[in-house]
Amino acid sequence: MAQPDPDLLIEFDDVLLRRGGNTLVGPVSWKVELDEKWVILGPNGAGKTSLLRIAAAEVHPTSGTAHLLAETLGRVDVNELRPRIGLSSSALASRVPADERVSDLVVSAGYAVLGRWRERYDDLDTERAIEMLESLGAEHLAERTFGTLSEGERKRVLIARALMTDPELLLLDEPAAGLDLGGREDLVARLTDLAADPDSPATVLVTHHVEEIPPGFTHAMLLGDGAVVAQGLLDDVVTAENLSTTFQQEILLDRADDRFFARRARTPGRHRR
Numbered sequence: 001m002a003q004p005d006p007d008l009l010i011e012f013d014d015v016l017l018r019r020g021g022n023t024l025v026g027p028v029s030w031k032v033e034l035d036e037k038w039v040i041l042g043p044n045g046a047g048k049t050s051l052l053r054i055a056a057a058e059v060h061p062t063s064g065t066a067h068l069l070a071e072t073l074g075r076v077d078v079n080e081l082r083p084r085i086g087l088s089s090s091a092l093a094s095r096v097p098a099d100e101r102v103s104d105l106v107v108s109a110g111y112a113v114l115g116r117w118r119e120r121y122d123d124l125d126t127e128r129a130i131e132m133l134e135s136l137g138a139e140h141l142a143e144r145t146f147g148t149l150s151e152g153e154r155k156r157v158l159i160a161r162a163l164m165t166d167p168e169l170l171l172l173d174e175p176a177a178g179l180d181l182g183g184r185e186d187l188v189a190r191l192t193d194l195a196a197d198p199d200s201p202a203t204v205l206v207t208h209h210v211e212e213i214p215p216g217f218t219h220a221m222l223l224g225d226g227a228v229v230a231q232g233l234l235d236d237v238v239t240a241e242n243l244s245t246t247f248q249q250e251i252l253l254d255r256a257d258d259r260f261f262a263r264r265a266r267t268p269g270r271h272r273r
């Protein structure tokens, strides 16, 4: 088996995931370097979350080789790998107890647990948790319980938690899903700042919408029906032609202020009585 490249955070060779006789995603070959910020875009059911779960060391590929942080899945203790990877997803959000205090939720990321399990955390840990919440504009929520937060507040708190361990790789699964326009724009602005920070980790953001791509992101993968439609530099990949192939309809794409905006081309007579 080939040795992992130490300069790559993700190195997938023909990675494929099957469940119950169905291919969820793959085969995908993919490389993510230290300073790269990726967006994975595709329709419902395309396999985005499945791919991200492999990148989070949550599942092993059925075939192919997945190297993460220069370790090989299947040959490394995933419990050592996972604290080096920050993950924010709705699946994680649904596992957080409603009465979990926000500051405890963020601090506990350092111990790879959900739910407070220690009576006290170090002051340094608590300070860092507040710093992380501040960087997401959520420090005022520190004493609230998770169950009382709005959808947008939850997303920001979970990203703060994902950053708590100073991860080498940050994985964000649909961080803007369920947010209103203001909430989405606020989150895109925060992620733009994060992308511009030279100390920020390599990042992979999964989304359905080009409007959610933060300026400063560098690369994109388009996934359609489990297969890669295109991947590479963001500007080369996020094109009307590639989006049309990915979403299987004619998509028009606009750009303004380093943001993307997409809509379907109007087809005369369609959807009219």
Ligand SMILES: Nc1ncnc2c1ncn2[C@@H]1O[C@H](COP(=O)(O)OP(=O)(O)OP(=O)(O)O)[C@@H](O)[C@H]1O
Residues within 6 Å of the ligand: 019, 020, 022, 023, 024, 025, 042, 043, 044, 045, 046, 047, 048, 049, 050, 051, 208
């Ligand atoms: N455990 C499983 N067993 C069988 N099929 C599964 C399983 N998990 C996911 N799938 C299927 O695999 C496909 C890819 O799912 P996945 O969640 O990765 O897609 P996605 O691109 O993240 O979708 P969405 O945008 O709707 O969240 C879907 O058709 C889904 O129904």
